[in-house]
Amino acid sequence: MTDRRLAVQAWESLFRAQHEVFEDIRSDFEGEELTQAEYDVLLTVTRAPRMTARLRDVTGNMLISQPSVSRLVERMVARGLLTKCADPEDGRGALVTATEEGAVTFRRLAAAHGRSIADRMARLTDDELAQLRALTAKLRD
Numbered sequence: 001m002t003d004r005r006l007a008v009q010a011w012e013s014l015f016r017a018q019h020e021v022f023e024d025i026r027s028d029f030e031g032e033e034l035t036q037a038e039y040d041v042l043l044t045v046t047r048a049p050r051m052t053a054r055l056r057d058v059t060g061n062m063l064i065s066q067p068s069v070s071r072l073v074e075r076m077v078a079r080g081l082l083t084k085c086a087d088p089e090d091g092r093g094a095l096v097t098a099t100e101e102g103a104v105t106f107r108r109l110a111a112a113h114g115r116s117i118a119d120r121m122a123r124l125t126d127d128e129l130a131q132l133r134a135l136t137a138k139l140r141d
Contacts, residue, residue, distance in 0.1 A: 024120055028113045033105050037064065037072055038081070039113070042098055042106035045082065051098040054087060058096060081105065 029036045044061045045053045059069045073096055076082045081102035087093035098106065121129060 021120055025113070025116055028109070028116045032109055034081075034109055037062070038076055039106065039109060041069070041072060041076060041096075042081065042102055043110075045096055045098045046103055046106055051103060052095050054090070055084075055094040055096055076102070 026036060029039065034042070040062055041058055044058045045051055048057070055070070055073065058073070059066045062069050064072075073082060073084060077084050077096075080099055083097045083099060085095055085097075087095045124132065
């Protein structure tokens with residue numbers, strides 16, 4: 001049986017660490033062409049085959065509500081970062097595709113953001129990073 005007190009302490013430590021790291025990394029987006037939410041959309045879309053993802057998959061990877069993601073995607077379409085069309089395999093769904101401008105903008109910020117993340121996580125060894133990845137994956141299952 002899990003020690004309840006230890007479980008609560010571990011949860012609080014995980015939550016505080018996530019919050020502090022998130023706050024540190026948030027500065028990566030200050031004065032940039034993309035907000036953090038727009039970056040997250042483009043992260044999902046650019047990783048998909050042909051830089052095209054189902055809107056529901058984008059929504060599933062976001063930490064905001066479906067209506068908020070839909071509005072965000074519409075703003076990104078208007079800015080020329082994405083295109084959106086009906087999903088031929090799901091009449092109720094939509095596909096979003098990164099435009100060349102969206103992909104270039106994403107890649108430019110992703111390089112700097114990746115360095116920032118690596119710098120922040122450098123206080124952990126490679127073994128600790130692998131352990132952290134495994135533990136957080138286990139918590140998400």
